[in-house]
Amino acid sequence: MSGKENALSRLPIMSAKRPAAAASSNTSGSSMESTGQPAQKKQRREAEPARPKAALSTAPVRRPPAASVSRAPRATGAATVAAAPSRGVLRKTVASVAPRGGARPAAAASSSNKAGAGGAVAAAVGGRRPGWDMRGKVSDMQAKLQSLQSRDRTAKEETLELRGAAASAQQRAAQLGEELEGQRGQLSAYRGELAEVRGELEREASERRGLQRELGGLQEAHKVVLTLRDSQELELQAGRAKLLAQGSSLELLQASLQQLQASLQQREQEVRLLQDTVGQQKDALHAGEMERRQLHNTLQELKGNIRVFCRVRPLVGGGPSPHILLPPDDHKALVLARSEESHVGRTGDTQKTYNFSFDRVFGPSASQQEVFEEISLLVQSALDGYNVCCFAYGQTGSGKTFTMEGGDSDAAVGVIPRAVQQVFLAAHKLGAQGWEFSFTASFVEVYNESLRDLLYTGKGGKRPEHEIRKSAANEISVTNLTYQKVATEGQVQNLIAIANQNRSTAQTTLNDRSSRSHSVFQLDIQGENAGRDVRCKSTLCLVDLAGSERVLKSQAQGERFKEMTAINGSLSNLGLVITALANKESHIPYRNSKLTYLLQSCLGGNSKTLMFVNIAPEPDSFGESLNSLRFASKVNDCFVGTASANKK
Numbered sequence: 001m002s003g004k005e006n007a008l009s010r011l012p013i014m015s016a017k018r019p020a021a022a023a024s025s026n027t028s029g030s031s032m033e034s035t036g037q038p039a040q041k042k043q044r045r046e047a048e049p050a051r052p053k054a055a056l057s058t059a060p061v062r063r064p065p066a067a068s069v070s071r072a073p074r075a076t077g078a079a080t081v082a083a084a085p086s087r088g089v090l091r092k093t094v095a096s097v098a099p100r101g102g103a104r105p106a107a108a109a110s111s112s113n114k115a116g117a118g119g120a121v122a123a124a125v126g127g128r129r130p131g132w133d134m135r136g137k138v139s140d141m142q143a144k145l146q147s148l149q150s151r152d153r154t155a156k157e158e159t160l161e162l163r164g165a166a167a168s169a170q171q172r173a174a175q176l177g178e179e180l181e182g183q184r185g186q187l188s189a190y191r192g193e194l195a196e197v198r199g200e201l202e203r204e205a206s207e208r209r210g211l212q213r214e215l216g217g218l219q220e221a222h223k224v225v226l227t228l229r230d231s232q233e234l235e236l237q238a239g240r241a242k243l244l245a246q247g248s249s250l251e252l253l254q255a256s257l258q259q260l261q262a263s264l265q266q267r268e269q270e271v272r273l274l275q276d277t278v279g280q281q282k283d284a285l286h287a288g289e290m291e292r293r294q295l296h297n298t299l300q301e302l303k304g305n306i307r308v309f310c311r312v313r314p315l316v317g318g319g320p321s322p323h324i325l326l327p328p329d330d331h332k333a334l335v336l337a338r339s340e341e342s343h344v345g346r347t348g349d350t351q352k353t354y355n356f357s358f359d360r361v362f363g364p365s366a367s368q369q370e371v372f373e374e375i376s377l378l379v380q381s382a383l384d385g386y387n388v389c390c391f392a393y394g395q396t397g398s399g400k401t402f403t404m405e406g407g408d409s410d411a412a413v414g415v416i417p418r419a420v421q422q423v424f425l426a427a428h429k430l431g432a433q434g435w436e437f438s439f440t441a442s443f444v445e446v447y448n449e450s451l452r453d454l455l456y457t458g459k460g461g462k463r464p465e466h467e468i469r470k471s472a473a474n475e476i477s478v479t480n481l482t483y484q485k486v487a488t489e490g491q492v493q494n495l496i497a498i499a500n501q502n503r504s505t506a507q508t509t510l511n512d513r514s515s516r517s518h519s520v521f522q523l524d525i526q527g528e529n530a531g532r533d534v535r536c537k538s539t540l541c542l543v544d545l546a547g548s549e550r551v552l553k554s555q556a557q558g559e560r561f562k563e564m565t566a567i568n569g570s571l572s573n574l575g576l577v578i579t580a581l582a583n584k585e586s587h588i589p590y591r592n593s594k595l596t597y598l599l600q601s602c603l604g605g606n607s608k609t610l611m612f613v614n615i616a617p618e619p620d621s622f623g624e625s626l627n628s629l630r631f632a633s634k635v636n637d638c639f640v641g642t643a644s645a646n647k648k
């Protein structure tokens with residue numbers, strides 16, 4: 001039996017009042033006479049049916065299962081104790097109930113039996129003994145004492161039992177505490193597990209949320225992919241439709257391509273025919289060009305290979321010149337007139353006139369353009385392979401430089417810049433017929449029978465010396481001279497500017513030097529028509545001569561006399577050379593002066609020469625004008641043999 005059950009089984013001992021109550025209900029029952037346990041059992045068995053319902057209802061709950069053990073009567077009482085008030089109350093009750101004999105001790109029972117009067121006990125309990133009944137009273141007291149003693153023992157036993165039960169209960173409590181600790185440990189283990197499970201659950205939940213997000217993203221992406229796929233399918237369909245359309249248009253294109261190829265073949269045939277025609281026309285053009293050159297040359301020959309133009313400068317201050325007459329209807333005549341005193345004396349002054357005729361006479365009002373038009377044909381001859389020389393002759397201030405170089409304005413541009421412009425324009429046009437030209441320019445000054453390079457650009461130091469050389473092919477060249485390749489008109493203009501700069505520098509050291517020097521501009525022209533295997537070579541020579549004043553008139557002395565002598569010598573020699581050429585003399589005195597030597601190739605039979613004779617209109621220039629016009633007439637009368645182009 002367990003401690004708990006044992007404790008419960010002992011509890012009925014402290015409630016002896018039930019048997020007492022039962023005994024009281026059976027007032028004089030014979031069972032009361034016996035104090036042994038079997039009697040109690042018997043009494044209980046008999047009393048049980050009359051047990052109050054409240055006792056019945058509580059007893060089964062608290063009654064231990066082993067109620068049939070030897071102490072069963074106490075167990076019966078235990079039911080009462082369970083439903084009874086506290087122990088203090090119980091004692092009081094016992095004290096008050098005991099006399100009624102419910103749990104009366106055996107001594108009391110025996111004393112009452114000895115007295116033989118059940119009525120005495122009843123008197124002790126329920127009523128008072130008469131004063132005289134001392135014995136009875138003693139007996140009652142003894143009975144009471146016995147009862148109390150019995151109760152005391154019972155109480156002690158109960159105390160011991162209760163202590164045992166308390167120890168058991170403590171032991172049980174300790175056990176339960178241990179169990180509780182164990183269960184707590186288990187609980188905390190369970191809690192740990194629970195926390196782990198919760199953590200795991202949270203992780204899983206978090207993972208799940210992540211997966212859900214991922215799933216959401218994938219679903220979105222899937223939607224996008226689906227949309228893309230739909231649009232691509234649409235595009236594919238459109239592309240297929242386009243492809244079909246292109247296929248059909250390709251067929252059309254192929255058909256039209258075949259047509260085009262057929263028409264291309266036809267066109268190619270036409271092109272071949274046209275090319276043949278173009279070739280024929282080019283041949284015709286070339287033949288026409290050659291014919292033009294021949295006719296041009298014939299015309300120039302008819303005009304004369306040495307031509308002389310006369311140009312009269314305007315009077316300073318304007319107005320007509322009193323001694324120069326220009327017949328208005330004759331552009332080739334000029335009359336120089338002057339009154340001369342009669343030597344006879346009878347007739348007064350006589351009008352002396354000098355008539356001159358030239359290839360062309362330009363009056364003071366003639367423009368630069370007008371003058372150039374007359375010589376532009378000669379410039380064309382230079383490109384056709386003829387040497388061309390154009391020079392201006394006249395006294396100082398007669399307008400030589402103005403004629404050759406001109407002024408600053410466009411209208412005042414002179415022969416040299418206009419000729420250069422025409423050369424490059426004509427060369428460009430001939431390029432269309434297969435001609436290619438190259439040009440080399442030089443600019444030289446002849447002063448006091450020495451040469452000076454006008455294109456020299458060196459700084460300081462002694463300028464190089466120059467000598468005229470003649471090659472085996474009778475080509476004239478100057479040593480140390482600048483021969484500058486040029487390809488455009490602008491480049492030539494730059495060279496002219498350099499020459500002017502050089503001349504003005506020299507002018508500061510020697511006053512009015514330009515009037516006393518000859519300046520010679522030369523443009524060597526080389527042309528080639530590779531397709532026709534034709535080449536040509538020529539020189540365009542443009543010369544501004546020094547003033548032609550006579551030494552006597554100028555009354556020059558010293559250095560100036562030397563200058564004038566050199567000038568006159570070279571100009572006289574120029575006249576001699578031209579005359580010798582005209583007379584077809586065997587010896588032409590080119591080498592008598594630097595000027596004629598330099599101009600040798602331009603003055604020979606293979607050249608076309610144009611001379612300007614410039615006239616100053618002032619009356620005091622009459623004598624110089626007369627001399628110039630006479631010189632020019634002499635040149636004009638020369639007939640130099642037929643020129644031939646330098647062609648291969």
Ligand SMILES: Nc1ncnc2c1ncn2[C@@H]1O[C@H](COP(=O)(O)OP(=O)(O)OP(=O)(O)O)[C@@H](O)[C@H]1O
Pocket residue numbers: 312313314364394395396397398399400401402403514515516545546547614
């Ligand atoms: N046809 C003309 N129309 C207008 N002005 C002219 C004409 N000819 C010459 N002149 C002017 O006359 C002046 C002298 O002319 P230019 O210098 O050309 O003479 P030149 O003969 O060259 O003299 P030099 O021998 O000293 O060089 C210049 O101022 C020039 O502008």
